[in-house]
Amino acid sequence: MNGCTFSGLMDVVGGPALRLQAAPADPSAQVTEVLLFDPHAPLPAVPGALLLAVGVRAAAAGPLVRAAARAGMTGVVVRGADGPVGEAEAHGVALLAVDEETAWHHVHLLLASAIGTRPEHAGGLGDLFALADAIAAAAGGAVSVEDPRQRVLAYSTVPGQPVDEARRQGILGLQVPDDVENSEQVRTVFASDRPVRLPPLTPHGLPRLAVAVRAGGETLGSVWAVDGGTLAGDAEETLAQGASTAALLLLRARAAQELAHHQNTDLVRRLLDGTADARSAAHRLGWETVRVAAFAIDSAVSVPDAERTSLRLLDVVRLQCEARYGRQACVLLDGVVYGLLPAPGEHGAGRAPQGPSAVDRRHRQMAEDIVRAARRSLRVPVRAALGGVVSHLGEVADSRADADLVLRLLDDALPVAVIDEVRPRAALLLLSELMGKERMLRAGAWRRVLAADADHGSDYARTLVAWFDAGCDVARAAKELSVHPNTCRYRLRQASRQLGIDLDDPDERLVLWLQLRALAGLGGSAGTGAGTGGTAVPPPP
Secondary structure, three states: OOOEEHHHHHHHHOOOOOEEEEOOOOOOOEEOOEEEOOOOOOOOOOOOOEEEOOOOOHHHOHHHHHHHHHOOOOEEEEEOOOOOHHHHHHHOOEEEEEOOOOOHHHHHHHHHHHHOOOHHHHHOHHHHHHHHHHHHHHHOOOEEEEOOOOEEEEEOOOOOOOOOHHHHHHHHHOEOOOOHHHHHHHHHHHOOOOOEEEOOOOOOOOOEEEEEEEEOOEEEEEEEEEOOOOOOOOHHHHHHHHHHHHHHHHHHHHHHHHHHHHHHHHHHHHHHHOOOOHHHHHHHHOOOOEEEEEEEEOOOOOOOOHHHHHHHHHHHHHHHHHHHHOOOOEEEEOOEEEEEEEOOOOOHHHOOOOOOOHHHHHHHHHHHHHHHHHHHHHOOOEEEEEOOOEOOHHHHHHHHHHHHHHHOOOOOOOOEEEHHHOHHHHHHHHHHHHHHHOHHHHOOHHHHHHHHHHHHOOOHHHHHHHHHHOOOOHHHHHHHHOOOHHHHHHHHHHHHHHHOOOOOOHHHHHHHHHHHHHHOOEEOOOOEEOOOOOOOOOOOO
16 A cells, blocks of 8 residues: 655645644654545545545534544644644644645645655556547547657557557557658647548558547647447547547646656755655655765856756756666756765665775766766766765765765866765865864964965975975975975975974974965975865965
């Protein structure tokens, strides 16, 4: 049976549209289905159900709340803000409220889709198959329902009805064969307001009777019946009526898909900011161990329509995720496309560091593929950052923080990276930001070093960093600086004597090294920038 916990349901749909007025006695209680209240029928005993108080004023819903509690239901939904909160709390039943202007059918669709674990059922595509059978039985010919791109959405299975090779191929591939004659017949059907009789396309083929499926002037698809000489006299009328029903089912399917997409996007957003219920999210996604991948357009590139380009990047990432995992959990936030990548067999951040795992390699390869595909289709450079694997969906925000940090370290030379590949640089970036905010950590000899270089043209800072980077080996430092070892020794002695630095003290060496690397932005024995992405703090004037 489909269902979810009450807390998980509220995590998905709770908010301005559906407000919680009273929680159930057990927030982990199961919600199994949604019922519409019928005042002319006995209240059914459906444990775990949510009852929509149709036709009952919120202030007068107390008896209905008591009856729902006796029937074992999880909660009652009223329209309006003045519901019987006290009654609900006394009986341990949830009380939810929707706005006065909200339509009950919308509330029913919202809750039913959130509770169900198979959105295609709510979408009505299963009903399309039943409709195809019903039309086929009444019209006397095999029937198929197609979308505007000639994809077969449903087909009849009534035995004994004649078919041809074109129908067989369409059903096998769920796609009508793409050729000029087929396309011309589809245009003919879409141009007509009534069912159209069409000749066979091949010498061994059979004729067709087809009609467009429309709603409000929009063409949603078409219904086709094979004419093997068995069509009933009123087949055209039957097909037209079937098309009207198909329009309703297709609209319902679209609404359910859009709702499911919205819910999925909202769930991913909540996971990324750490506000989602992890257990419910795991139930809906079917994943527990994941990592966050972040994709972004190179910030150094000027893009005329950045928002539209980011949306196209989201489509690229979704397509790749669906192709690999059969589903996608992606969202666009502040110009960055985030995706959850399942990591089966991994053990999260606590696993032993034994080098990249098979999952690491697959995720990195996927990120590289997306970067290449996006560059081809969007004509802009894209960066991809992979956070750490987390073994619990409640830790997704940590993996996102990793990915955000990695994004700041990427460039043309390194467009894709996993957090473990750049962890030292990432740590230095965070350290530089922390040190830049703390007065105590900003004070020290490093400022005197930079001031001396600025005032006298000396090269103390670069020499000190090269020496530190070389493990205090003068010969190695001199080689990196392209100077004689004696020159390097002289600079070190002068820096120590003139600036009051005790280079024999390991603590002072460590602090000075960190400050020159993190705050002054000096890194590497050649004295180049540390590459942390941070902003060096200048010395005082």
